Amino acid sequence: MEPIGVLKDGQIYDLQTAEALNIEGDIIKQDNSAESLEILRHSCAHMMAQAIKELYPDAKFFVGPVVTEGFYYDFKVDAKITDDDLVTIEKKMKEIANRKLKIERYEATREEIVTKFADDELKQAVLSKITDNTLTMYKQGDFEDLCRGPHLPTTGMIRAFKLTRVAGAYLGGDEENEMITRIYGIAFFDKKELNDYVRMLEEAKKRDHRKLGTELELFTFNEDVGAGLPLWLPNGSRLRSKLEHLLYKAHRVRGYEPVRGPEILKSDMWDISGHNANYGQNMYYTEIDGQQYGMKPMNCVGHIQIFKNDLVSYKDLPKKLFEYGVVHRHEMSGAMHGLFRVREFTQDDAHIFCTPAQVKEVIIDVLEFVDSLMKTFDFEYEMEVSTKPKKAIGDDEFWETTTKGIMEALDEENLPYGIDEGGGAFYGPKIDIKITDAIGRKWQCGTIQVDMNLPSRFNVEYINDEGHKEQPVMIHRAILGSFERFIGILTEHCAGEFPFVIAPTQVIFVPIADTHVEYAKQLQKELLEDEMDSKIFDMNESLNKRIRMAEKQRVPMIVVVGDEEVQNQTIALRNRRTREQSNMSKDEFISMLNEIKKGSRI
Structure with a gap:
């Protein structure tokens, strides 16, 4: 694995900086360490910014840090960018990666940088937070930006990446400022790692608590x-x-x-x-x-x-x-x-x-x-x-x-x-x-x-x-x-399949006919006395449809009651979690549920 940086006293330096400042330390290689991923993801953020600049020449950029979920870049552009545009930006990023552009670092005086970005209000906002007199720029092809690094040696080393979402962000995180555009992304050295992450994102969408809520x-x-x-x-x-x-x-x-x-x-x-x-x-x-x-x-x-x-x-x-x-x-x-x-x-x-x-x-x-x-x-x-x-x-x-x-x-x-x-x-x-x-x-x-x-x-x-x-x-x-x-x-x-002890509804009773509703209400009352919640699905639908409706509620237990259950004081249980069906007396059922509750004590 090629070296991509140096770690000294807990600080990450890219090879460009290490060479310029004669810094020696532990070598950082292309692996999945936090340090190597930070270099990769920050470089990928700049490559995304370059792609945006080529697609939207009027774009102006604020900051593009590495964060827990990957990286992002805040920028301003006249066009409205949505999640649908991410595929186009990704395609342009792949073109830039294939160019294998050398990523170069150079120093400039504060005065030179202020003059260079005189017409860029976002860059001026960045400069207002920096007091150094000597600043660093990073350049790859026609794109350059004010940055401390760290970066990879070339864009050709950035291969496994994906842009995940578009969001709005207040400039500098201040609600008094204007809202600008933010794009999030992720990058890995290994294509398999990226695919695993993408699968996780897809699963996360299904489990999104806002959707399930x-x-x-x-x-x-x-x-x-x-x-x-x-x-x-x-x-x-x-x-x-x-x-x-x-x-x-x-x-x-x-x-x-x-x-x-x-x-x-x-x-x-x-x-x-x-x-x-x-x-x-x-x-x-x-x-x-x-x-x-x-x-x-x-x-x-x-x-x-x-x-x-x-x-x-x-x-x-x-x-x-x-x-x-x-x-x-x-x-x-x-x-x-x-x-x-x-x-x-x-x-x-x-x-x-x-x-x-x-x-x-x-x-x-x-x-x-x-x-x-x-x-x-x-x-x-x-x-x-x-x-x-x-x-x-x-x-x-x-x-x-x-x-x-x-x-x-x-x-x-x-x-x-x-x-x-x-x-x-x-x-x-x-x-x-x-x-x-x-x-x-x-x-x-x-x-x-x-x-x-x-x-x-x-x-x-x-x-x-x-x-x-x-x-x-x-x-x-x-x-x-x-x-x-x-x-x-x-x-x-748990994808909405809450543990029995805290499930909002722990049991759904499905009476086969109207004559069985009273027994279901009796069972519901007895469960409530033991601090367990249930619902009765007695709506005017077929039995099979009501059972399917109950399944979609993600409740732990579904109980069907008919003539036999009413006569014998029993229940026909469908345990959704274990996928088992069984018949038992009413008392056995309530006792079983209380045992489950008891086993969940902290």
Whole structure:
């Protein structure tokens, strides 16, 4: 495999830069490492931009970074570009790849670049964010763009790629700016890897939670209500309620106490916490009686005040408070996506107050909870330790001590983890839980965050074993992340075939004739007493059609009742999950369902 770059001190340099600056380091080759794919995908982004420029000569370009799902380029063009145009752009990209153009790097002064792009407002916007006096340009054929790299040596090395979608994006991510065009794409060195990814995208379309949410009548969005504000329909509300109940019991048996904080707090609270300074751009504010209030983006401040309401002894620690807390965060219009990105959501939030000596024990306890929940929903998962971000509160000693404590807890339990440099919360390092769904996609869900900053800022104290006041450690913890996002992920993971314990409708009764409806209603009532939901399909359709209609609802169980079932108090069961049919007494059926529920305890 040919070398394509150099890795030194965690920084990727392409061969052009390494040669120009005489940089030596570990060789990056054409494989599927994160470093090699970054070089490939950034080069593919530029090749896409070149293709767009050849097809639309008036096009102007903003930025084209590598992102988790591949790459994108933001640009402005007079023509309206839709997904139907992607095939044409791809064809032009293949032509450019076949030209095997050399990708060259050269340096220029800031003044030269400003003059060169004097008539390009997008490039001027990019330049406004760069303070360097010497800048780098990359050129391939007739196309060149302001860029730091890294890039491949030639366009001929870019062979396996696909453009995935067209979207709109605000210039620079600022809603006050104009909306421009964004095209996403993906690239691999191996054609098979690309084909596998394309198959995954096709499967993802079938599983799209927005599509299934409509088909199964789980939730809806309404622009009259407001963007990013989901409306939960009866089916979705039942599903969500069951998930909440399942988790509620799991929290209680682990020693958590339920609490509830207000959704708006005085702005003074957010000044003390640091949210106004570090998170204010994501918050909503209002004024009441001349006093500014902030809608909570997180539940931690309310839980701190609840902890401070009593004089807490060391004997009471660790103290675990949990809440299904409704929070509001300002998301840009272009960033919202079904239940994955919304402006109002509910966290399965908890805060654990403990002594420094209890931190490892608490983290291990939370990880056991995480493991139990993920197994219940058949998710594989991995963990990352996220370190100090650029925007942070607290001194270096705090960050070093707490980060080391998290890693030691994971090491002692032989739990593997990665490192996300700079990915911590502004008030402390954290463990991020990343789950893998049925088609191989990774999702950020739960988080465990160690925090000594907020207890210090709010003068949180407990009475130690010597009768003195001492500051506890506060651990922020969410396992699902939010009910909205988790339900979206779970919907796609199981393609709408929800586990029995949380399925919105667990059984559909299909009476053969009107004379059998009363028995179906009796069964429905008995199931409801055991907190199980069912529906009766007694519409004016043939039996076979009603069974087919029930199948499309993705319910776990379909029960047919006729003369024999009414007379003998039995049921004819079709288990959709196991594809088995059986006959049993009514009592055996209800007992079986309760056993399934019992086996799903977290």
